[in-house]
Amino acid sequence: MNLANKGAAFRLGRITRRHVCALPFLLLSVAGFPHTAAADTYPNHPIKLIVSFPPGGGTDLYGRLIAHAMEKTLHTSIVVENRPGAAGTIGTAMAARAAPDGYTLLLAQTGLMSVAPSVTPELVPYKTPGDFAAIGLISEVPYGLFVAANSSFHSVQDLIGYAKTHKAFYASSGRHSTTNVAMEWLNRHYGMDMTEVAYKGGGPATMDLIAGRVSTYFSPVSPLMSQVRQGTLRLLAVTGEHRIKAMPNIPTLKELGVKTDFTQWYGLVAPKGTPEKILDVLANSLRSALDDPKLQELIEQDNATTRVLLLKNFKDYMSADVEKYRMIASKIPKDRL
Template sequence: MAFTKTVSRRAALAAGAFACACAALAMPQAAQAAYPERPITLLVGFPPGGGGDLYGRLIASALSKTLGQTVVVENRPGAGGNIAAEQVARANPDGYTLILAMSGNFAASPAFKPQQLRYKVPDDFAMIGLILEAPHGMFVSHNSSYKSAAEVLKTARQKELTFASTGTGGAAHIGMERIKSLAGLNLLHVPYKGSGPAIADLIGGQVDLFFATASPLIGQVRQGQLRVLALTGEERSPALPDVPTFKELGVNMTMTQWYGLAAPAGTPKAVVEKLSHHLGMALKDPAVREAIRKDAAVEKDVPMDKFREYVLRDIEQYREAVTPELMKMMGL
């Protein structure tokens, strides 16, 4: 009888241990199923009011509606978006810290200065999805004496002009340096921490030109504060049919800017899949599409692994664009 009781007790303890183990295994899955249970932070590597901040807030608002939790934009400017990327790479991979990935911090910087970065692309990130592609543009102040890109190109071959970008080594900086090299221009680069301060100095006459992603600045063009003289890309933008491409002007610079979403590497696959699904929903929203298209950009729903492949291809394009001569010109 004592032996029977002992066996029964052991069996009960074993069953209890098994049940606890099963419950422990189920807890992460349950937590993932309940995700998100609190607000999500989306880091944007530029100051409010310019650059990617516009798209970060657009997507944050759209995701907030369908996820049922607030997605809060947190601006972490500096180093062309690299500071924000580094912070997210080191963040807890629980799906509550995301980054607005961009050509600059996810392709341009990894292409030509990987040794200076404290993160690796794509290894340190879980890729959620591409959001959009947008052309780069060459901007001047509304009161600038330059009325056309052809005039700027002609003048810059005769004397030095200054151009602003949102940071040394960013996608826009490389883009303008590429134009400078291809067209034989005399240009001095003046880096800023974001579009806001760069535009303030452009309007104030401290710099001659501003080269940046066009879409977030089209509103200021329509309001008469800025003028866009030329755009990158293979063809003219339907939203700006009167603005020539650099290719039309004899400068074969067609690279564009892109924005996407990423999380820290190690983020549970179920969480990444959920975020990717909701990003796809956002890009199908007519209001989101209108907001993207009206300013010369195009939405691009490229999820997860396909987005990872897209980023790797773009890194290779930048590696091809950044020749040793160009790196020397940029002082790198």
């Protein structure tokens, strides 16, 4: 090898050794370029919104409402994809594992994001809120204590008195569900021993309540208000700070001395790691959607309320809700949940 070639080899070796430690950082920087570029042009093709329950239910309804409303400002289509199974955890886990590029979103709700991770963390293949990037809260729905319209229960006190002296049953929309946890909390608070009858969803539970096979069902009020108006169900009390506008004669549980509150909330999240620029675009679109009086009317017609909490504020909201249910679950015997 001549001197020139030897010198070139020496310089190449020196450069390689000098920069080898920096190579991983250089590669990471290069790898970051596509994400930055994608964020700058987002969105440029349709977005998928995962709903972890079958079509036709309340969660599916909220998903389709918000998808349609946000399409107007994002200028692209949002396709609702129903992924039911394992009480909703299959679709939720799928969203957590999706690419963090803003093109897979999840309609989050209380049972999947707060109750399941708190009551049965060993059965849930994701962490809340750690595996998700918060976009925003959509709505909150109060819970109500329902009985059949032809029952002898005209007040919460009537129901409590009966449950303390008779074998009584309550319906839930599934073991480990919010309805199960909430009723066990009421059992504990009032010194009752009502037995759970777990159903695969709210529909069958409501049918058996109307037929008198169970004494009560503690459920979000929105899906059951039509049965109340039709005269097949009676509402005894609701959760929340205030009585609902549609039935101002119905007391809140807070008025009756139950301090722990239960609400069914719906929100929008993305996989952890989604770029902040994309989250900002989605949060601004959600804000615009929730400011639309027509959407507010659709959400609030059955006593739900819109509430704007975006990004970090929504993340803090979810974290507080998880801690609330952890506290509740810690005070209920394991064999009751």
